[in-house]
Amino acid sequence: MAQAPSMDYAGSVSSGQKHLGCFRVHTSSRLQCTGYDKKSRTNQLVVRAISVDHPQLDFSNPNWKKQFQEDFGKRFSLPHLRDVIDVEPRPTTFSLKSRTPLENLNGSVQESWNGYVNDDDRVLLKVIKFASPTSAGADCIDPDCSWVEQWVHRAGPRKQIYFEPQYVKAGIVTCGGLCPGLNDVIRQIVVTLEKYGVKNIVGIQHGFRGFFEHHLSEVPLSRHVVQNINLAGGSFLGVSRGGANISDIVDSIQARRLDMLFVLGGNGTHAGANAIHEECRKRKLQVSIVCVPKTIDNDILLMDKTFGFDTAVEAAQRAINSAYIEAHSAFHGIGLVKLMGRSSGFITMHASLSSGQVDICLIPEVPFILDGPNGVLRHLEHLIETKGFALVCVAEGAGQEYLQKSNATDASGNMVLGDIGVHLQQKIKSHFKDIGVHSDVKYIDPTYMLRAVRANASDAILCTVLGQNAVHGAFAGFSGITTGVCNTHNVYLPIPEVIKSTRFVDPNSRMWHRCLTSTGQPDFH
Ligand SMILES: Nc1ncnc2c1ncn2[C@@H]1O[C@H](COP(=O)(O)OP(=O)(O)OP(=O)(O)O)[C@@H](O)[C@H]1O
Ligand SMILES: O=P(O)(O)OC[C@H]1O[C@](O)(CO)[C@@H](O)[C@@H]1O
Numbered sequence: 275m276a277q278a279p280s281m282d283y284a285g286s287v288s289s290g291q292k293h294l295g296c297f298r299v300h301t302s303s304r305l306q307c308t309g310y311d312k313k314s315r316t317n318q319l320v321v322r323a324i325s326v327d328h329p330q331l332d333f334s335n336p337n338w339k340k341q342f343q344e345d346f347g348k349r350f351s352l353p354h355l356r357d358v359i360d361v362e363p364r365p366t367t368f369s370l371k372s373r374t375p376l377e378n379l380n381g382s383v384q385e386s387w388n389g390y391v392n393d394d395d396r397v398l399l400k401v402i403k404f405a406s407p408t409s410a411g412a413d414c415i416d417p418d419c420s421w422v423e424q425w426v427h428r429a430g431p432r433k434q435i436y437f438e439p440q441y442v443k444a445g446i447v448t449c450g451g452l453c454p455g456l457n458d459v460i461r462q463i464v465v466t467l468e469k470y471g472v473k474n475i476v477g478i479q480h481g482f483r484g485f486f487e488h489h490l491s492e493v494p495l496s497r498h499v500v501q502n503i504n505l506a507g508g509s510f511l512g513v514s515r516g517g518a519n520i521s522d523i524v525d526s527i528q529a530r531r532l533d534m535l536f537v538l539g540g541n542g543t544h545a546g547a548n549a550i551h552e553e554c555r556k557r558k559l560q561v562s563i564v565c566v567p568k569t570i571d572n573d574i575l576l577m578d579k580t581f582g583f584d585t586a587v588e589a590a591q592r593a594i595n596s597a598y599i600e601a602h603s604a605f606h607g608i609g610l611v612k613l614m615g616r617s618s619g620f621i622t623m624h625a626s627l628s629s630g631q632v633d634i635c636l637i638p639e640v641p642f643i644l645d646g647p648n649g650v651l652r653h654l655e656h657l658i659e660t661k662g663f664a665l666v667c668v669a670e671g672a673g674q675e676y677l678q679k680s681n682a683t684d685a686s687g688n689m690v691l692g693d694i695g696v697h698l699q700q701k702i703k704s705h706f707k708d709i710g711v712h713s714d715v716k717y718i719d720p721t722y723m724l725r726a727v728r729a730n731a732s733d734a735i736l737c738t739v740l741g742q743n744a745v746h747g748a749f750a751g752f753s754g755i756t757t758g759v760c761n762t763h764n765v766y767l768p769i770p771e772v773i774k775s776t777r778f779v780d781p782n783s784r785m786w787h788r789c790l791t792s793t794g795q796p797d798f799h
């Protein structure tokens with residue numbers, strides 16, 4: 275039997291006269307809160323959409339919103355070099371007019387229009403006002419789902435910078451697994467640095483290992499070197515997992531005399547980059563550490579999407595369409611496709627939605643049972659009976675409770691998963707054999723084909739924006755930040771806020787409901 279998502283006690287909230295006990299649901303970033311119901315004399319589920327960040331807020335206090343916003347402002351304020359060292363700003367060298375910065379032809383300073391981002395510019399993080407915690411996808415702070423503005427910092431070039439470009443040495447490193455668009459981001463970082471006037475740009479090879487494995491030398495980078503690297507997939511600098519000894523890395527940063535480090539990676543890389551930033555602060559180094567989130571899994575909090583995701587979804591279409599053709603042409607054909615997504619089902623959900631051919635979409639966030647009248651296998655029987663074939667799309671992290679746990683981890687400490695695709699294939703085959711119905715199961719696992727391709731057009735644009743904004747963030751003196759897109763606008767976020775947890779598909783969201791509408795699948799529990 276598949277288990278319901280596990281829950282931990284996460285504190286209590288007060289709402290009016292009610293005192294609610296709240297539990298964190300492990301597959302979501304929400305809390306479920308229960309309160310005593312006088313009528314039934316039992317604890318009842320009162321609300322299931324309170325943000326996990328503030329279970330301690332007293333909502334009966336009329337000032338709670340102010341308190342929340344103050345705290346939010348602190349959490350999302352961007353760490354800056356001047357917080358720990360004396361650094362003076364200077365006028366930017368990043369010219370939007372390809373002429374002397376901030377000057378007209380006659381030499382007078384141009385005040386009216388400048389095209390730079392003001393340090394006080396903000397972007398609204400949440401844009402829906404949910405009328406009730408029961409609204410689809412509701413993400414509430416208090417049990418009444420009150421509207422509270424949550425502002426984050428806008429990304430982009432500032433008028434004032436904190437480095438003298440001609441003396442800057444900048445490094446770029448790509449960590450974790452591959453992702454379409456890595457080369458596009460590297461390229462944009464290099465050309466933007468050059469636009470500021472930076473001449474010393476180097477690539478660190480094979481992730482964090484490149485900092486201390488001596489045979490991995492620095493790769494000099496320039497517009498000329500990176501000109502065409504976006505035409506191929508992979509990483510021009512190489513990637514790796516593991517090998518993040520923070521103190522050694524910071525020693526290496528000092529020895530190399532790096533002033534800026536651009537770190538491209540997922541959750542693990544962001545944790546590493548933040549630790550590097552903290553160590554640099556401790557040593558009072560004038561070094562900016564800026565991340566660009568990279569993951570086909572789209573599992574980074576707060577962002578609309580990460581680069582590479584769209585391309586991976588597109589690459590998955592070939593596998594899904596092939597499985598469909600095979601299943602459709604075979605007698606009682608069942609196509610089964612397993613797609614990447616260690617703990618989040620975004621690729622599988624979006625690929626299923628995009629193809630429109632999938633009958634059953636299985637993701638880690640939504641538990642399912644295989645056997646019994648409500649199970650996946652019974653529904654497959656129904657599909658074979660009614661339409662003669664079926665197509666299943668499963669995320670690699672789904673249904674792990676059905677598989678033997680090995681407790682093995684990769685070099686970065688990520689859990690090595692069991693193969694749900696092979697398990698499902700065997701279960702489906704033996705089920706149809708047992709009930710005496712012919713079936714022809716065709717299993718496709720495209721694995722790395724999803725991420726070893728070059729970025730598609732929309733990801734290439736996203737990479738361009740992110741790469742450029744990363745450089746603007748470093749020159750603006752921020753460190754320990756990452757850059758992303760929130761509600762279509764470009765922002766800087768402090769790293770700890772995006773790695774509080776993995777981002778999951780919300781089973782109460784409209785997108786998951788759309789997927790269910792499209793597949794027509796029932797609840798498998
Ligand atoms: N908590 C952590 N603290 C410091 N460093 C970490 C942490 N977790 C992972 N790292 C380091 O970050 C690098 C990348 O981590 P990981 O292999 O998990 O990839 P990732 O960035 O999460 O990307 P992907 O989406 O491909 O998994 C590795 O060198 C790893 O050692
Ligand atoms: O085999 P590797 O390189 O460790 O990468 C596998 C993992 O990388 C991811 O694509 C994330 O980048 C996961 O979906 C997958 O489990």
Ligand SMILES: [Mg+2]
Pocket residue numbers: 450540541542543688
């Ligand atoms: Mg990871």
